[in-house]
Amino acid sequence: MRATLIYGAGDVRVETVPDPAIQQATDAVVRVLRGCICGSDLWPYASMPAVDHGNRIGHEFLGVVEDVGADVSGLRAGDLVVAPFVWADNTCDFCLEGLQTSCRHGGLWGRNGIDGGQGEAVRVPQAQGTLVKLPVGEDSALLPSLLTLSDVYPTGHHCAVTAGVSARTTVTVIGDGAVGLCAVLSAKRLGAERIILMGRHKDRTDLGVEFGATDVVAERGDGGVEKVLELTGGDGTHTVLECVGLKEAVVTAFAVVRAGGVVSRVGAPQYPEVPMDFGDFLRNITLTGGVAPARAYIEELLPDILEGTVDPSRVFDRTVDLDGVPDGYRAMAAREALKVIVAP
Amino acid sequence: MRATLIYGAGDVRVETVPDPAIQQATDAVVRVLRGCICGSDLWPYASMPAVDHGNRIGHEFLGVVEDVGADVSGLRAGDLVVAPFVWADNTCDFCLEGLQTSCRHGGLWGRNGIDGGQGEAVRVPQAQGTLVKLPVGEDSALLPSLLTLSDVYPTGHHCAVTAGVSARTTVTVIGDGAVGLCAVLSAKRLGAERIILMGRHKDRTDLGVEFGATDVVAERGDGGVEKVLELTGGDGTHTVLECVGLKEAVVTAFAVVRAGGVVSRVGAPQYPEVPMDFGDFLRNITLTGGVAPARAYIEELLPDILEGTVDPSRVFDRTVDLDGVPDGYRAMAAREALKVIVAP
Numbered sequence: 001m002r003a004t005l006i007y008g009a010g011d012v013r014v015e016t017v018p019d020p021a022i023q024q025a026t027d028a029v030v031r032v033l034r035g036c037i038c039g040s041d042l043w044p045y046a047s048m049p050a051v052d053h054g055n056r057i058g059h060e061f062l063g064v065v066e067d068v069g070a071d072v073s074g075l076r077a078g079d080l081v082v083a084p085f086v087w088a089d090n091t092c093d094f095c096l097e098g099l100q101t102s103c104r105h106g107g108l109w110g111r112n113g114i115d116g117g118q119g120e121a122v123r124v125p126q127a128q129g130t131l132v133k134l135p136v137g138e139d140s141a142l143l144p145s146l147l148t149l150s151d152v153y154p155t156g157h158h159c160a161v162t163a164g165v166s167a168r169t170t171v172t173v174i175g176d177g178a179v180g181l182c183a184v185l186s187a188k189r190l191g192a193e194r195i196i197l198m199g200r201h202k203d204r205t206d207l208g209v210e211f212g213a214t215d216v217v218a219e220r221g222d223g224g225v226e227k228v229l230e231l232t233g234g235d236g237t238h239t240v241l242e243c244v245g246l247k248e249a250v251v252t253a254f255a256v257v258r259a260g261g262v263v264s265r266v267g268a269p270q271y272p273e274v275p276m277d278f279g280d281f282l283r284n285i286t287l288t289g290g291v292a293p294a295r296a297y298i299e300e301l302l303p304d305i306l307e308g309t310v311d312p313s314r315v316f317d318r319t320v321d322l323d324g325v326p327d328g329y330r331a332m333a334a335r336e337a338l339k340v341i342v343a344p
Numbered sequence: 345m346r347a348t349l350i351y352g353a354g355d356v357r358v359e360t361v362p363d364p365a366i367q368q369a370t371d372a373v374v375r376v377l378r379g380c381i382c383g384s385d386l387w388p389y390a391s392m393p394a395v396d397h398g399n400r401i402g403h404e405f406l407g408v409v410e411d412v413g414a415d416v417s418g419l420r421a422g423d424l425v426v427a428p429f430v431w432a433d434n435t436c437d438f439c440l441e442g443l444q445t446s447c448r449h450g451g452l453w454g455r456n457g458i459d460g461g462q463g464e465a466v467r468v469p470q471a472q473g474t475l476v477k478l479p480v481g482e483d484s485a486l487l488p489s490l491l492t493l494s495d496v497y498p499t500g501h502h503c504a505v506t507a508g509v510s511a512r513t514t515v516t517v518i519g520d521g522a523v524g525l526c527a528v529l530s531a532k533r534l535g536a537e538r539i540i541l542m543g544r545h546k547d548r549t550d551l552g553v554e555f556g557a558t559d560v561v562a563e564r565g566d567g568g569v570e571k572v573l574e575l576t577g578g579d580g581t582h583t584v585l586e587c588v589g590l591k592e593a594v595v596t597a598f599a600v601v602r603a604g605g606v607v608s609r610v611g612a613p614q615y616p617e618v619p620m621d622f623g624d625f626l627r628n629i630t631l632t633g634g635v636a637p638a639r640a641y642i643e644e645l646l647p648d649i650l651e652g653t654v655d656p657s658r659v660f661d662r663t664v665d666l667d668g669v670p671d672g673y674r675a676m677a678a679r680e681a682l683k684v685i686v687a688p
Contacts, residue, residue, distance in 0.1 A: 102603035102627060260441060268622075268625070273621075274620045281634050282445070283446060284445065284446070284635065286631065288631075290625050290626065290629065293628075
C-alpha cells in the first residue's frame with residue numbers, strides 16, 4: 001500500500017510500504033477513507049532532523065474494517081469506524097478513568113511498527129478498545145465531521161472540560177487554529193456565554209464567531225492582554241483555553257486569567273518550563289489540560305454531529321489525495337490552509 | 345506598644361511602635377493573645393537585604409477585640425477573635441467565591457501601615473469581614489489550636505482540597521514542616537486512606553504518622569521518588585501536596601504524581617518557572633494550589649478543634665514571649681523548633 005513518511009523538516013514523502021495484516025489477535029485492519037494533517041504534525045515538519053529511513057506519520061483517520069483478529073468482538077469487516085489519535089485497550093484502570101492516553105497497553109500511531117493514519121490502510125492494535133463504530137455509510141456527507149472525532153474536536157473539548165467551562169464561566173481561547181476553533185465550539189456547547197477568541201487570521205476568527213466566539217482580539221502579546229482585560233473589567237476570564245503550544249501563548253494565558261481561574265493547555269508545549277510566576281501562585285491559578293483522551297469523548301460528541309447540531313468539519317478547508325499530502329503540509333505550514341483532509 | 349520588625353536576613357528586633365487605634369470606620373483594634381512564626385517568615389529571615397527602617401512582620405494571631413469602628417457590626421470589645429493571614433472585606437465577588445486572598449479591598453499584614461501579628465496589638469482593617477469570633481475564653485487551653493486557623497491549618501487544608509483529596513485518592517505530602525503536617529491532618533480528615541509523607545526529620549514525621557500518614561519516605565530526590573513509586577506499584581499517587589516551595593520539591597512532586605493526577609502547592613514558590621515538562625503534559629498532570637484563603641475555611645475547620653477531634657496545635661513545639669521572638673526565628677531557621685508560638 002501507499003503511506004506518508006516524514007524524513008525531516010520540510011521533507012514529507014508518499015511511498016509504498018508493506019500492506020498491513022493482522023499480527024495479534026487483538027488487531028484489526030482498517031482501510032482508510034479519510035485522514036488529515038494535524039497542527040502537531042507541523043512541529044516535526046518545521047524542525048525534525050533529517051533521517052535516512054523515514055517515520056510513518058498521521059494519527060487521525062476513519063475507515064472501513066477489512067479484517068479483525070480472533071479476540072476482537074463487536075467489530076467485523078465492513079464496519080465504518082473512527083480511531084482516536086492514541087490507541088488503547090479501553091479496559092485498564094486508566095482507560096476506565098477516561099484517560100485512554102495513559103492506557104497500560106496503548107500507544108501512538110506511526111511508532112514502533114504501527115502504521116500512521118496518512119496512508120491507505122492501518123493495522124489497529126487493541127482494535128476493540130480503540131475503534132468506535134459509526135452509524136453511517138461510506139458515502140456519508142458527515143465523514144469530515146466524524147473524522148474530527150479522531151483528535152481536533154475532542155482536543156478542543158478536553159481543553160474546555162478540564163478548564164471547567166460552564167454557563168457560569170467566562171472563557172478566553174488563545175489560538176485560531178483548528179484546535180482553538182474547536183475549543184470555541186466546545187465552550188459554546190458547554191454553555192459558556194462569553195467567549196473571547198484571540199487570533200489574528202480574520203477568516204479563521206470569522207469561523208470562530210460562527211462557532212460561538214462573542215469577542216475577537218486580533219492583537220498578540222501585551223496589546224492582546226490589554227484588550228482582554230479591557231473586555232473583562234480588568235479581571236480576565238475564569239477559564240483560558242491555550243491552543244497554541246508556544247511559550248508566548250502560555251504567558252498570555254496567565255496574564256488574562258482571572259484570580260482563582262484555570263488555564264488549560266492542549267497545544268503541545270514547545271517549552272521546557274512553565275512561566276507561572278509568584279503572582280500566579282498568589283492568585284491561585286490552576287494549570288491543567290494535556291494530551292486529550294479523545295477515546296473518552298467520542299460517544300459523547302457523536303450525537304451532535306449525527307444530528308447536525310454542530311459542524312466541526314468546517315475547520316477543513318482543503319482536500320487532497322495521498323499524492324497531495326506533501327503539498328498539504330506545505331499549505332498548512334504556510335497558513336494557506338487551516339486543516340487539510342486526506343482522501344486516499 | 346511593642347512589636348516585631350525585620351531589618352534584613354537574620355535581623356529581627358522587637359521595638360516600641362505607635363499604639364494602634366481606629367483609623368477607618370471599618371477597623372477594629374485587637375489585643376494579641378497569641379501570635380506565631382510562619383515558615384514563610386523564614387524566607388526574608390534567610391535572604392532579605394538589610395534596610396534602615398525595619399518592616400513589621402507576623403501574619404497569624406488571635407486576640408481580644410478592644411475597640412471597633414462605627415461601621416463594624418457583629419463584633420464588640422471583649423470578643424475573642426482569630427484573624428486569617430490576609431485581611432478581606434468578605435463581601436466582594438472574590439470573597440463570596442471563597443477567594444478572600446484576592447479580595448478587592450483586602451491586603452497583607454505588616455504592609456502599607458498595617459500592623460503585623462507578632463506584636464502586642466493590631467489595627468485590623470475590614471474587621472467585620474476579616475475576624476472570626478471564637479466561642480472560648482482568654483484562658484482556654486484551645487488557644488494554640490485555634491491560632492492554627494490563622495494560616496497553617498487552612499493552608500494544609502487548602503492544599504488537600506485543591507488537590508481533590510478524598511477517600512478515593514492516594515496522597516503524597518512533600519515536606520514535614522508545620523504546613524506539611526497540617527496537610528497530612530487535612531488529607532486524613534478528608535478521608536484519604538493512603539498518605540505517604542516525605543520528610544527526613546524523624547520527630548516531625550512521627551507526628552505526621554499520628555496525624556494520619558500511612559507511610560514515611562525519608563529519602564529525598566531520586567531516592568525518594570523511587571521509594572514512592574515502589575510503594576505505589578510504579579504509578580505514583582493521585583494527589584501530591586507540595587508543602588515546601590523549593591524547586592527540588594516540585595520536581596519531586598511531578599515525579600511521584602500518577603497520570604491524570606494533581607499536584608497542589610502551597611509552599612511559597614522560590615523559583616520563577618515551573619519544571620512541568622512535556623511528559624507531564626502527556627500524562628495530563630494538573631498543577632493547582634496557591635496562597636490559601638484561610639478565611640474561607642475557618643468556620644468549616646473550627647468545630648473539629650472545639651470538639652477536640654483534631655489537634656493541629658501539636659505543630660507548635662516552643663513558646664516565647666515578645667522578647668523571645670528573635671530567638672524563635674533563630675530556632676526555627678536552625679530546625680531546632682518546628683513552629684514557635686508567641687505569647688506577648
